[in-house]
Amino acid sequence: MEILVAIMVGVxxxxxxxxxxxxxxxxxxxxxxxxxxxxxxxxxxxxRLTAEAPPLIPEGADAPLGxxxxxxxxxxxLTAIVIGFGLFAFALTLVYRTYQNLGTxxxxxxxxxxPEEGGx
Amino acid sequence: MSWVLASPIIIPFATAVLAFLFxxxxxxxWLSVIxxxxxxxxxxxxxxxxxxxxxxxxxxxxxxxxxxxTLVADLLSAVMVVITGITGLAVAVYALSDIDTKKEALGYxxxxxxxxxxxxxxxxxxxxxxxxxWFEVMLxxxxxxxxxxxxxxxxxxxxxxxxxxxxxxxxxLSGVGLLYGMTGTLNMADLHGAVQEVENxxxxxxxxxxxxxxxxxxxxxxxxxxWLPASYHTPAIAVSAIFAxxxxxxxxxxxxxxxxxxxxxxxxxxxxxxxxxxxxxMVTGVLGAAAMNDIRRILSFHIVSQIxxxxxxxxxFTPLAIVGAVFYLVHHIIVKANLFLVxxxxxxxxxxxxxxxxxxxxxxxxFLGLLFLIPAFSLAGFPPLSGFWAxxxxxxxxxxxxxxxxxxxALVVGLLTIYSMTKIWGYAFWKPHPEGVEPRLSRxxxxxxxxxxxxxxxxxxxxxxxxxFPEPFVQFAERSAAQLLDPSDYVAAVLGxxxxxxAPTGLALMEVTE
Numbered sequence: 001m002e003i004l005v006a007i008m009v010g011v012x013x014x015x016x017x018x019x020x021x022x023x024x025x026x027x028x029x030x031x032x033x034x035x036x037x038x039x040x041x042x043x044x045x046x047x048r049l050t051a052e053a054p055p056l057i058p059e060g061a062d063a064p065l066g067x068x069x070x071x072x073x074x075x076x077x078l079t080a081i082v083i084g085f086g087l088f089a090f091a092l093t094l095v096y097r098t099y100q101n102l103g104t105x106x107x108x109x110x111x112x113x114x115p116e117e118g119g120x
Numbered sequence: 121m122s123w124v125l126a127s128p129i130i131i132p133f134a135t136a137v138l139a140f141l142f143x144x145x146x147x148x149x150w151l152s153v154i155x156x157x158x159x160x161x162x163x164x165x166x167x168x169x170x171x172x173x174x175x176x177x178x179x180x181x182x183x184x185x186x187x188x189x190t191l192v193a194d195l196l197s198a199v200m201v202v203i204t205g206i207t208g209l210a211v212a213v214y215a216l217s218d219i220d221t222k223k224e225a226l227g228y229x230x231x232x233x234x235x236x237x238x239x240x241x242x243x244x245x246x247x248x249x250x251x252x253x254w255f256e257v258m259l260x261x262x263x264x265x266x267x268x269x270x271x272x273x274x275x276x277x278x279x280x281x282x283x284x285x286x287x288x289x290x291x292x293l294s295g296v297g298l299l300y301g302m303t304g305t306l307n308m309a310d311l312h313g314a315v316q317e318v319e320n321x322x323x324x325x326x327x328x329x330x331x332x333x334x335x336x337x338x339x340x341x342x343x344x345x346x347w348l349p350a351s352y353h354t355p356a357i358a359v360s361a362i363f364a365x366x367x368x369x370x371x372x373x374x375x376x377x378x379x380x381x382x383x384x385x386x387x388x389x390x391x392x393x394x395x396x397x398x399x400x401x402m403v404t405g406v407l408g409a410a411a412m413n414d415i416r417r418i419l420s421f422h423i424v425s426q427i428x429x430x431x432x433x434x435x436x437f438t439p440l441a442i443v444g445a446v447f448y449l450v451h452h453i454i455v456k457a458n459l460f461l462v463x464x465x466x467x468x469x470x471x472x473x474x475x476x477x478x479x480x481x482x483x484x485x486x487f488l489g490l491l492f493l494i495p496a497f498s499l500a501g502f503p504p505l506s507g508f509w510a511x512x513x514x515x516x517x518x519x520x521x522x523x524x525x526x527x528x529x530a531l532v533v534g535l536l537t538i539y540s541m542t543k544i545w546g547y548a549f550w551k552p553h554p555e556g557v558e559p560r561l562s563r564x565x566x567x568x569x570x571x572x573x574x575x576x577x578x579x580x581x582x583x584x585x586x587x588x589f590p591e592p593f594v595q596f597a598e599r600s601a602a603q604l605l606d607p608s609d610y611v612a613a614v615l616g617x618x619x620x621x622x623a624p625t626g627l628a629l630m631e632v633t634e
Contacts, residue, residue: 073300
């Protein structure tokens with residue numbers, strides 16, 4: 001199963017790199033969303049995948065019996081998803097405001113902060 | 121004991137909440153000053169404790185390491201927190217006059233305090249994933265600060281800053297995931313031991329490079345620094361100053377921490393890359409600065425160039441070189457924040473930071489000239505200011521290590537730094553003002569003058585103190601470097617003295633579950 005996830009991560013990264021190479025900032029942002037999900041899957045898979053074995057401790061015991069899924073990566077991924085969601089919400093708003101103000105989404109045309117002539 | 125470690129994080133967060141509640145009135149800005157002063161006091165208490173007892177660690181929520189979140193402070197962490205307190209207070213005072221009520225109503229002070237909390241958290245955490253969380257706290261508040269006010273040029277700079285930093289974050293996260301997959305732990309002290317047992321060393325080096333790129337973007341090293349000169353000159357001066365002083369240095373700190381504590385398995389490979397990176401960073405930064413014609417943009421490129429020196433110290437990886445890196449880190453935060461603050465005053469009284477549109481500052485505001493010369497010469501490495509000792513130690517370390525060319529690069533870059541500083545001096549201070557304006561300090565109201573000049577003068581005095589009495593600071597850096605190069609104290613403080621023998625690393629546990 002890890003192999004399947006690994007291939008999926010590869011496909012996600014490939015697609016997101018393709019998107020991020022675009023001049024259009026919105027496409028770049030979509031690429032970022034994809035690649036952040038790829039990163040989440042990496043964490044998930046690196047905790048080893050154990051199917052159908054929830055990490056529950058039966059009554060009376062103080063450790064789970066037998067093999068259970070690793071709960072830590074899931075906690076990490078949840079944190080990463082929440083943080084990522086906040087960041088992308090911000091980034092999307094920023095892109096929208098920029099489009100409203102500068103009238104373009106093409107990163108080549110965003111030269112206000114660094115005008116063409118160089119320092120002058 | 122855990123309060124000592126936690127208070128540099130709790131105080132700014134609490135201040136942020138209060139400052140947000142009172143954002144409409146003048147209380148907010150004073151809360152921010154009081155909170156920053158509180159942070160400085162807390163950081164000094166922490167420093168005294170660390171000097172007294174060596175490395176101190178605390179387990180949050182009483183979950184034993186390596187399972188819970190550990191806060192840990194060695195000398196490097198402690199000094200970084202102290203310096204955060206100092207620059208935080210200086211900028212909070214400066215902001216009394218620099219930040220207008222519109223930005224305050226949007227929550228400037230709250231964001232600023234959250235930024236300080238994130239920075240302190242990053243310096244104090246002993247857990248890699250927790251470090252990621254602190255980076256995010258820092259990042260999201262810096263996003264807010266950067267575009268606060270919403271001028272077009274800020275949005276433009278913001279896009280580049282936000283997107284490139286998000287890419288670095290994702291690389292960091294992937295690195296964390298892969299490292300956990302290989303070692304089964306994310307506690308940095310635990311990782312120190314766990315990476316020695318990893319069989320697939322090639323993959324470990326690959327992960328090390330992932331971290332190097334991720335932290336390299338944050339630290340703005342060659343060739344990953346393009347977001348910095350694109351954005352740092354766009355926000356309010358107080359924001360620029362705190363960014364210039366602290367943010368990239370968090371990246372440098374993370375590099376120093378991970379590449380002394382965790383990724384030391386293949387020094388010949390990883391640290392050679394760092395050495396090349398250091399050389400190119402110094403050169404490209406200083407050349408970029410030479411081409412610029414705006415004080416803030418010149419200073420932004422100099423941040424990049426100076427980062428190179430710190431990376432140089434880490435890359436040489438000799439005791440003396442690490443001493444140089446630590447010393448440089450401390451000196452540079454003070455000096456660079458100060459230069460941006462001076463640029464802000466120049467902008468207020470002369471009307472711009474564009475060198476072609478200002479002048480006459482030396483004739484009409486000689487005191488400001490003096491306040492500029494101290495950090496500027498310190499940055500360029502003039503004796504007897506703090507920058508001289510920092511550069512001296514690093515150049516000596518490179519000569520001792522036989523790295524002649526990097527010593528030569530460091531010296532030439534120092535020379536070019538003087539060129540940039542004299543350029544600012546010549547255009548902004550000596551040349552008469554093109555529009556005949558007389559940029560006097562008396563053009564500022566008394567209250568503004570006090571708020572703007574006090575922090576600049578205080579930081580300049582600090583630079584002079586480090587410069588004239590370098591002995592205790594160098595000794596401190598030596599002790600800190602010794603701790604970094606021999607992390608056994610750090611590991612023992614985090615995991616407990618007994619833990620080394622029967623260390624229940626996550627890997628062992630994972631094998632049980634599999």
